[in-house]
Amino acid sequence: DQQVKQNSPSLSVQEGRISILNCDYTNSMFDYFLWYKKYPAEGPTFLISISSIKDKNEDGRFTVFLNKSAKHLSLHIVPSQPGDSAVYFCAASARSGGSNYKLTFGKGTLLTVNP
Amino acid sequence: NAGVTQTPKFQVLKTGQSMTLQCAQDMNHEYMSWYRQDPGMGLRLIHYSVGAGITDQGEVPNGYNVSRSTTEDFPLRLLSAAPSQTSVYFCASSYRAANTEAFFGQGTRLTVV
Numbered sequence: 001d002q003q004v005k006q007n008s009p010s011l012s013v014q015e016g017r018i019s020i021l022n023c024d025y026t027n028s029m030f031d032y033f034l035w036y037k038k039y040p041a042e043g044p045t046f047l048i049s050i051s052s053i054k055d056k057n058e059d060g061r062f063t064v065f066l067n068k069s070a071k072h073l074s075l076h077i078v079p080s081q082p083g084d085s086a087v088y089f090c091a092a093s094a095r096s097g098g099s100n101y102k103l104t105f106g107k108g109t110l111l112t113v114n115p
Numbered sequence: 116n117a118g119v120t121q122t123p124k125f126q127v128l129k130t131g132q133s134m135t136l137q138c139a140q141d142m143n144h145e146y147m148s149w150y151r152q153d154p155g156m157g158l159r160l161i162h163y164s165v166g167a168g169i170t171d172q173g174e175v176p177n178g179y180n181v182s183r184s185t186t187e188d189f190p191l192r193l194l195s196a197a198p199s200q201t202s203v204y205f206c207a208s209s210y211r212a213a214n215t216e217a218f219f220g221q222g223t224r225l226t227v228v
Contacts, residue, residue: 043219107157
């Protein structure tokens, strides 16, 4: 049973436009959400995160929005640049056994930004 | 600053062979974890450790063993390799737990024939 869902395997946008990547989750115990970016043949790198007590977090061109009632979050990239072309993973964590946390990842969305 | 180092980068094993994937970090992170990435499956947690001497199972632990004798190292052992373990393996570390920024290694591409 997939607890973190990224329903769009791929997304293509024009340079300078907005990229919106979506993520849905089913586990109401998730209290922290993260986005990771992955280039081919490299490990994922952390991009931005948000706690469940917030509904928005912004870092430069990247903004993450959280809608807890809908169990939905999205990553906005404005403006999109060709270097943003990568696979984006949504991840969520929930308290598990005391202070331990596990990260659950979605399947990823391949973003292609066309010049 | 090396970050998280995984060795080897590539490996081909025969079914039934055993091997150890190495992972080392130099950031004094307490939390380390192993993931596997398969096409269309995202990253799935195999095992994790919240400190030296403490390990726990993740989502897909069968066929893998881990130990954490030092803060720096977190090796992943395949006991008897199977074709279903063909995958890309990533080791990650973070300062506290999974809800803080994790640093990933570059991955080990393993093929079991």
